[in-house]
Amino acid sequence: MLTFEEKWEKVLACDAAYDGQFYTAVKTTGIYCRPSCRSRKPKRENVDFYETKAEAESSGFRPCKRCQPEV
Template sequence: MIDSINLSFDEMWDKIIACDEKYDGLFFTAVKTTKIFCRPSCRSRKPKRINVEFYHDIRKVENAGFRACKRCQPKVEHSPHTQLIRTVTSFLINEYKQNLTLQDIANHVGISPFHLERLFKQETDETPRTYLEKIRIDKASNLLINTDRTNLEICYDSGFQSPSNFYKVFRRFKNCSPSEYRNLHR
């Protein structure tokens, strides 16, 4: 069974609007009006927000009377390593505030760090470290737009251990500073 992830409705909504593949299999979008459920990365037309429910388990969404989307095929596993990658991504999403090493992540799933990094890169085209940084930047971006917390508070709330690393990584992914990002999106 897939580990549950700790995302708010707003965060999950943002992921489906962005068609974010990183969250495929970790939650499903069910549309009440059509009775269809999809992956977060589905490219189908987006439903109205009031018609959406989110489920973390495919059996629960099916038991609620929804059927799988024919376009994104959420019931189809794409790789023999899909479950392992879901477990890792779920762990990273839930533990993003922790100071995680590759060894910590590998210990969680019970394989060697080298093997984990190789499989993860093969399946997602990025390393677990990069994936974790993207999660942290997503959290920081959300906090910058939706709260009045200071950049330093957001740095630590997002799991970064130092402000300099936070600013460097934020600029790498968003091409601007956190303050510039906040001013652009408010």
């Protein structure tokens, strides 16, 4: 299992190898994304990570329209 720091590094690098392994949720926008999403990167303090789409959605986040993690 990756630490918060390791996941954050993968998000900053837009690393597609980690798509499906975890999801990035942004507290200020209510959106969750794939690690490879090319949208503007949020502030680190506004980020939570979830292991599954279902966890992110049950916590009140909706899928990103750009990277479409629900597909």
